[in-house]
Amino acid sequence: MNTQKYQRESLESTSRAAVNPSTGQEPGMSPGKVRWPLDLGLPDATTFPRSEFLELTEHTLAEAEPSLFYGGPGRAGIARGHAGLRAALAERIGAAPSSASGIDGIMLTSGAAHAIELVWRALLRDGDVFVVEAPTWGASIRIGRALGAEPLAIPMDRDGMRVDVLERRLGELKAAGRRCKLVYVIADYNTPTGWSLSLSRRRQLLRLAVEYDFLVIEDRVYAELRYDGPQLPPMSTLEGGDRLITVGSFSKTLAPGLRCGWLSASPDLVDVVAAPREDLGSSQLTARILEHFVRSGRYDEHLSRVTRMYRSKRDTVVASLREHCGDTVRFDVPHGGMFVWIELAGHVKGDLVMHHSAQEGVLCRPGDSFFGDGGNYQQWFRMAFTMVSEPELVRGVRVLGEAIQRST
Ligand SMILES: Cc1ncc(COP(=O)(O)O)c(C=O)c1O
Numbered sequence: 392m393n394t395q396k397y398q399r400e401s402l403e404s405t406s407r408a409a410v411n412p413s414t415g416q417e418p419g420m421s422p423g424k425v426r427w428p429l430d431l432g433l434p435d436a437t438t439f440p441r442s443e444f445l446e447l448t449e450h451t452l453a454e455a456e457p458s459l460f461y462g463g464p465g466r467a468g469i470a471r472g473h474a475g476l477r478a479a480l481a482e483r484i485g486a487a488p489s490s491a492s493g494i495d496g497i498m499l500t501s502g503a504a505h506a507i508e509l510v511w512r513a514l515l516r517d518g519d520v521f522v523v524e525a526p527t528w529g530a531s532i533r534i535g536r537a538l539g540a541e542p543l544a545i546p547m548d549r550d551g552m553r554v555d556v557l558e559r560r561l562g563e564l565k566a567a568g569r570r571c572k573l574v575y576v577i578a579d580y581n582t583p584t585g586w587s588l589s590l591s592r593r594r595q596l597l598r599l600a601v602e603y604d605f606l607v608i609e610d611r612v613y614a615e616l617r618y619d620g621p622q623l624p625p626m627s628t629l630e631g632g633d634r635l636i637t638v639g640s641f642s643k644t645l646a647p648g649l650r651c652g653w654l655s656a657s658p659d660l661v662d663v664v665a666a667p668r669e670d671l672g673s674s675q676l677t678a679r680i681l682e683h684f685v686r687s688g689r690y691d692e693h694l695s696r697v698t699r700m701y702r703s704k705r706d707t708v709v710a711s712l713r714e715h716c717g718d719t720v721r722f723d724v725p726h727g728g729m730f731v732w733i734e735l736a737g738h739v740k741g742d743l744v745m746h747h748s749a750q751e752g753v754l755c756r757p758g759d760s761f762f763g764d765g766g767n768y769q770q771w772f773r774m775a776f777t778m779v780s781e782p783e784l785v786r787g788v789r790v791l792g793e794a795i796q797r798s799t
Pocket of ligand 1: 432501502503504505528577582610612639640641642643647651652
């Protein structure tokens, strides 16, 4: 039996069972109980541009030629996905040196999760070391572990991954005759913290990538959801960008159900990641609709609409937390993304808060799931504020505040 494959399949089904994305339900909760799914980092469904997609679908089908139905041209074309969307994305990625490689430097995937899984599968082997931020998106750790690779978690502060700590750990690995293969960073608005990697640390990280011979995987799924604060340059615009694989997606800005993401890197590197791909590519129809949506400028208009809405939700959730939770919680106001990372006061029992609030229908994501080291992070939890309406956010936070009062 192929144990690695079996382990990965069971891992994925475990993570799927952890929560039902459409209802926000966790296993063991009775149906209909979840009223405030504040555990889910998802867009507000009311923002989805239905009528525009209807019009673009009709238009796309009307002009359909064989490659819409068969993909291509050729195996490389099938694996990399629809050239029109790749070209539109290459233009959006813009002045980045790596975009000089044009559409051959972009591969479409079924969401960013798929891009990450393909990169991990192409690059990681049993016993390899890969670096993640602590805390980070848990699936990145699980996918690597399923391949037999060993995650090395580097702590974060408000300026992102502690690159000085990373440098020390890389030196230790080298002294032990080992090497880190890749470093995964959510450089803009990390989940769960909302913190971003500072410009100087972006530069330092790329410098270390050359010195210690590893690749940097920059996950930009939240990067375009910026509400205020500094706009940091994508790492692909910095020196050393040839050591970089950038991952992006329409899941957080439009809808995860589209399952359309991409990775961008030098064409040679994209070839390496595409080589083991056996899934025959991603949806041509979706890619063509999105190509028109991006090229017509409607994606940018949509982005301004959603960021305006989410900025207002961010302000509402922050005001509600201050009003209903007071000094029982501590958090930074996020400048972008979907989350508030909340620390409970020492006298509050985090496990009881999760229990009491879930019983009342408020779900948040406990801190433990972002570390993957078996440690106890129950004084921390992540609250997502983009999916539910503002009045429901206020109600949900009030119920959470009451649960906190009962959890001392
Ligand atoms: C940091 C991060 N990367 C990737 C993903 C997966 O995105 P997609 O839906 O595009 O696969 C998520 C989803 O929660 C995420 O939080």
